[in-house]
Amino acid sequence: MSVPEIGEFDISDLLIPAQRSLKLVGRPARPQGTVLDISGVRIGGTEVVVIAGPCAVEGEKQLMATAKAVRAAGARMLRGGAFKPRSSPYSFQGLKHEGLKLLARAREETGLPLVTEVLDSRQIDLICQYADVLQIGSRSMQNFPMLEELGKVGKPVLLKRGMSSTIEEFLLAAEYVMKGGNERIILCERGIRTFETSTRNTLDLNAIPMLKRLTHLPVIVDPSHGTGHWWMVPQLAKAAIAVGADGLLVEVHCNPEDALSDGPQSLRPDRFRKMMLDLKAVAAAVGMEMADPCTVHA
């Protein structure tokens, strides 16, 4: 996304008193914005980067099929959870270490950098051996000791907004990581909790221009969690690009009906491919690029 015209802002327009606490992540610290290079994929620049894959790694076949499909459709990174945060202790909790090994195999196969979630400080070392990007989920956004640990790590962090976190709290969480020494942070809007019940969350696209103004960090959008309905994902993905997001995080599953988690919000590969084609046109309309399915596929 292009840099906002900061000179134009009034002082009276500065919305967030905590801005003086945003010493490192605040836009003034790097007015031109941050572009991260993740194993050759550049995020925060002129390309809309799509990260896609299953909610959870469920097995080799499921993962490989999905990974190849999202790569063929133009995804630039692979997402997949090995450690899953589930509201109920009786739900599927992920394949854990085994899941990480499968993810590594999928990376070998596809060349896509891996994004996977960390739930606890003690998992960081292990996950760093496999992942290219450490995802911090909504429920962990204010796990401050873990944020401090992530500050010491040599891997980029994908930080998701807490489901009831303000923009200010979101940026302060990123400040924790950067204060520790890790400058490679991607912010992710994933929907907030409101009174509306027809969607799983309320995707807050207002947050994108607000974040882009207040921070220099790349900002992406997760329309899968943001809506909870697969059939809404393509339209909200278009909106996310139109509003200025630097990328998307999208759940794709070969057989959503059989998914062990988040089936209702996962796209089938064919629908994902169709969406990717449609997104290119929207990206172009706002002056952004997107990887061409064919080129990537070759």
Add this chain to the structure above:
Amino acid sequence: MSVPEIGEFDISDLLIPAQRSLKLVGRPARPQGTVLDISGVRIGGTEVVVIAGPCAVEGEKQLMATAKAVRAAGARMLRGGAFKPRSSPYSFQGLKHEGLKLLARAREETGLPLVTEVLDSRQIDLICQYADVLQIGSRSMQNFPMLEELGKVGKPVLLKRGMSSTIEEFLLAAEYVMKGGNERIILCERGIRTFETSTRNTLDLNAIPMLKRLTHLPVIVDPSHGTGHWWMVPQLAKAAIAVGADGLLVEVHCNPEDALSDGPQSLRPDRFRKMMLDLKAVAAAVGMEMADPCTVHA
């Protein structure tokens, strides 16, 4: 927006139990969607219709200058409040009847159909003498006796979502109007009330695909109230078009600093014009048209 592929929906996917109460506004009542013709402006079809103008009519000079500017930039209807709902009884309450007369003069001058707000059942007759579209504001969405009166009126109704109304309640409010016999209703998402304080409201763009699926009525978006910040309006306007809205409702003011209401969220005419040009590209990317500033201006 194109008709959603209804045949594909599962029964299990029907989200809102009240759907059986949506006898008239429900999508099944008119699967192909509704296109309204308002003094020659068609909304709900292949054109993104932009309705623009000041929050409140403040005087002849302010209104005329703004009306001409928005018309020149491609707006298809003129908005402006004569009766203003204000939280405090000590705030400017609108020019009332005088404001309506000024609006009528602005229509003569520009040819733009008028949209203006009704606050009370007793105002309906008077406002019908001037307005082309009766706007029902967020605070009146569940003013049921007024909704019943609007059902008997020969003018289209622009119904804004209540600031804490669910999608279901929103559609049931429209059902009140249609049950009374008035089939010409435009729905407007204008932001909901959440915990986030950096924006005035949280624009709920999830609502657009959900509404387009559940009802056949046209759906537009108000990014001015939805964000509360003029500098966010162009980006959210793009997102609204990308997500499938049939139109926009935008506040424009010649001198936002001097506005008697909603200055911080009103665009200056030059910024509005710039936005309109940018929107055309996004509309094209999702298969929609927009009026060309030049043509309209001629």
Add this chain to the structure above:
Amino acid sequence: MSVPEIGEFDISDLLIPAQRSLKLVGRPARPQGTVLDISGVRIGGTEVVVIAGPCAVEGEKQLMATAKAVRAAGARMLRGGAFKPRSSPYSFQGLKHEGLKLLARAREETGLPLVTEVLDSRQIDLICQYADVLQIGSRSMQNFPMLEELGKVGKPVLLKRGMSSTIEEFLLAAEYVMKGGNERIILCERGIRTFETSTRNTLDLNAIPMLKRLTHLPVIVDPSHGTGHWWMVPQLAKAAIAVGADGLLVEVHCNPEDALSDGPQSLRPDRFRKMMLDLKAVAAAVGMEMADPCTVHA
């Protein structure tokens, strides 16, 4: 409730910028608090006043039985809706004028002053012929033209908080009425809309001390709408008294299973009577009085 020690407050502690707009309803306008006399029932003083009755008037038998039962249990006023605001146009909308006549008959029978809801400015004259107190429901809290009309009326107004209205907006709505010349206003907290779904609303008891501090008007609590579950009503009623409310608004129905509206949150008369006995002890613990069932009954 006793007067808060205002002298003790810091200026820095004044929470609501709009307080300067609360010229008439603000506590400083009448530091000692307001006690209203409604046909002999004093509210805002040393007695906890319970207003009870059915959600809607459904017929003579239902109303009379309920009215006598609540009077026998110690209720000091009778509530009952003749005009009902319903989300769906296909739901029971109340007996309207017929309902008002039945309410008047119930007053004759029991001696209890009547509280009933007004939905529209045009109903005010009619309802004033029957009611002792005009109730303004949650959905109408910001119906400003109606608030202005209520300012000219010679009857007290019971103003319910909007379901997503801030304390500030609530007080400004009361300011509208008082600015019109009607000083007899009772405020009613009835639950706000939040993300929680196990209860119909979230009863905001924080609002009671906040309101008592900011305004001199009496403040009551509606635990029926505030919870949506009859079995929770007695406990929240106790809490409301403990937190400093001047009274309660409670739904009671002879046959909740057959109620045309709000059955799940209506108490049966025997449970209501039991609750009233329990409330006396809590009232005494916070230095308040309550009518004795026996005395009243005699």
Add this chain to the structure above:
Amino acid sequence: MSVPEIGEFDISDLLIPAQRSLKLVGRPARPQGTVLDISGVRIGGTEVVVIAGPCAVEGEKQLMATAKAVRAAGARMLRGGAFKPRSSPYSFQGLKHEGLKLLARAREETGLPLVTEVLDSRQIDLICQYADVLQIGSRSMQNFPMLEELGKVGKPVLLKRGMSSTIEEFLLAAEYVMKGGNERIILCERGIRTFETSTRNTLDLNAIPMLKRLTHLPVIVDPSHGTGHWWMVPQLAKAAIAVGADGLLVEVHCNPEDALSDGPQSLRPDRFRKMMLDLKAVAAAVGMEMADPCTVHA
């Protein structure tokens, strides 16, 4: 609190589908309710147990003075944070290990069992050496790996509700701990995040009867965080007891003006003492006991 009359509940009244997942914490698993004995203090029975102390341990003098004062006023346990979760990395983060040592000294001095917060799985061993009860804060309620670790620990857990967690999610978090083998859990309502800004949070007292119905575990209330204003704490504390809470968690500080965190919501010792005397009357009114300041002091 007395056991709810479970036999009376309708099947149709069972609100939460997840109840079948509440195998261990669900009320049916122990219909008579759970009474925990914590170093001689019994919680969940006939006594309202007040836990009080400073938000954060700031130094020996501050802690000892506060600890003695709360004990003299009738508090049964001492709270105090050594590891503090702060939104900004530049805010005071607690005295950490040093703070734990000071807490242990305060216990020696006063005999009060200690409640202190755990932020990270890696801190559990250390904190278990000092604390009598491990507090899990709002931001950690869904730190599932930590909940699993707490299941293996021989100390009771005080689990605070997440600021945007539903009752269902709250109970499922407790289920995680109990599934691990730790049956000693106290639930704490501490206010939820809503649109209202005049209070820090919205204390959800509806949650108390709902939780007491759905689970057999003791439930307490934190009116300090629940309101954010010291002057509201006594009234909400009364309401909490009236609604059926088994205890309270209250912040007290000798010099709230100088507190390093949460000063505005901390009571001075004299006000705390006054509150405790007032609470006894409310407790008695709902059939509960409270420690007598004098007796405890002796």
